[in-house]
């Protein structure tokens with residue numbers, strides 16, 4: 001590819017990916033699959049690297065850059081104020097009266113928006129390009145977290161439509177509850193600490209030093225304010241929100257322009273009931289005078305504007321009593337303590353159990369059996385215990401003692417020094433077997449229709465299945481005797497089990513349930529290694545070289561393949577006919593046909609795996625040791641003994657640049 005061709009392709013890819021992002025996030029109507037999206041992004045990343053054609057607003061920058069050591073401080077020329085709060089209708093009427101008094105008339109309207117419960121951020125755009133992303137800090141100065149902000153897909157890196165050279169946007173970064181719950185469950189499952197609620201998770205994430213990690217967390221953003229330096233004082237909040245939408249931001253889709261405070265009251269009453277149906281948390285309604293010229297007259301106090309107020313909803317909490325603490329065993333043996341509660345009504349459902357996360361959390365909150373506790377729904381699928389409501393008589397049970405045996409199989413629990421969770425290490429522990437199988441059959445993994453919790457439960461307790469290969473040995477006759485299983489559903493289930501053999505390598509890899517290997521990591525591994533054998537033999541170091549994989553994942557993959565039981569299982573699955581190879585990437589050219597290359601040293605632009613892939617895609621072969629059969633040595637910096645040997649044998653030594661020439 002010539003530089004011009006590369007430039008064109010890069011432009012094309014950036015456009016495609018930006019459009020895909022918009023379709024996914026702004027219109028909620030994906031135009032391409034995740035797999036296709038990842039493939040294009042990967043192509044773009046490698047072209048940008050190969051031809052050194054970078055741009056700060058490229059979609060590749062959404063997945064982070066290099067870690068920075070600490071955040072520089074930025075001043076906020078227009079302070080980031082907070083809002084005054086009210087908790088009842090009378091106070092809201094007081095606000096309305098104050099505004100009318102100060103203005104001397106009532107010829108204005110209110111804009112009512114949802115109050116998003118996340119973290120305020122401030123974005124600067126110069127000539128339509130994102131140039132700064134900052135936290136609120138103390139209101140007058142905050143942290144420059146631009147690298148992290150760039151990873152939020154709702155934040156346009158380049159604005160659409162018409163815009164002035166300098167423009168500032170303010171809004172709320174947050175997490176949707178379902179995504180938050182998934183993230184927290186994964187964290188708990190892998191023994192990491194959990195976040196108390198989506199707001200803490202957002203704030204904690206945006207302050208991380210590594211944007212690559214930030215990029216993997218489900219952060220979203222709503223814009224609520226636009227600052228333009230001109231003397232147009234005739235704008236309204238309504239117009240600004242519409243403009244923000246045209247520029248490419250998401251704004252509150254439930255905003256309503258109200259002619260008076262009566263309408264505002266109605267909206268609040270409506271959202272008090274409906275907010276539980278929203279995919280994100282809202283803790284109130286923000287009421288703003290719509291006309292900017294009146295805002296100027298109303299002004300502000302040191303902390304908050306006089307032209308706006310936040311009406312806060314009652315927190316969705318309830319008080320109950322802990323009647324017991326039970327332990328749940330997860331897929332990887334992680335033990336999660338759960339509070340068994342006296343049933344209580346909370347946000348429309350009856351709550352009987354609440355997660356206590358881990359032993360540390362129980363001790364930190366000093367939760368004991370018999371305690372009255374506050375329970376809250378904070379984006380968790382099951383609610384959590386916020387804290388103890390101490391009784392006047394001061395009478396309490398004994399502090400909680402964590403059992404040291406698995407409640408399901410009796411094996412001794414262990415806790416690694418760097419982890420918070422206790423773990424059952426018995427691989428055959430029934431709840432672990434069951435959840436491994438559930439994971440294996442799940443939609444994102446092998447997608448086995450009809451193999452749900454209830455069926456798995458019976459298969460495991462009847463001793464029919466304990467490993468993945470066992471599934472493929474089942475016959476319809478084995479299944480028919482199970483509860484609620486007719487002949488037809490038995491046949492269907494067998495058919496869908498058999499059909500799962502066609503799943504591609506990345507899904508199989510994900511289905512195996514290797515600790516820390518989620519769907520994205522599985523995809524990256526399947527791309528970097530041609531098959532399971534290469535992966536099983538990969539050293540921690542070469543695993544570490546794969547995009548998105550750090551030492552923690554590398555270590556976990558290594559130890560999975562060091563376990564003889566796992567190797568045996570893989571051997572059996574291979575015999576059964578599962579796909580343990582990436583589909584052939586296909587030849588791009590035959591320019592290197594029949595040529596054998598040996599790689600040595602660090603190449604300036606290509607990683608070892610990438611160079612190997614390029615060699616193979618062009619018909620060549622990459623081998624590891626230098627011999628008379630070697631045609632070329634592709635050498636980078638700090639090349640070692642292979643170079644000496646090549647010199648002795650008179651094998652041509654080429655640079656990365658020469659290599660690109662060969663395959664151009």
Ligand code: IVH
Nearest residue numbers: 081082083113114115116119120172224286
């Ligand atoms: S307008 C002068 N609109 O609430 C402040 N704020 O307590 C103008 N917030 O830090 C803020 N949703 O992060 C505004 N629709 C909304 C909001 C909103 C959430 C946050 C904001 C601010 C905090 C104030």
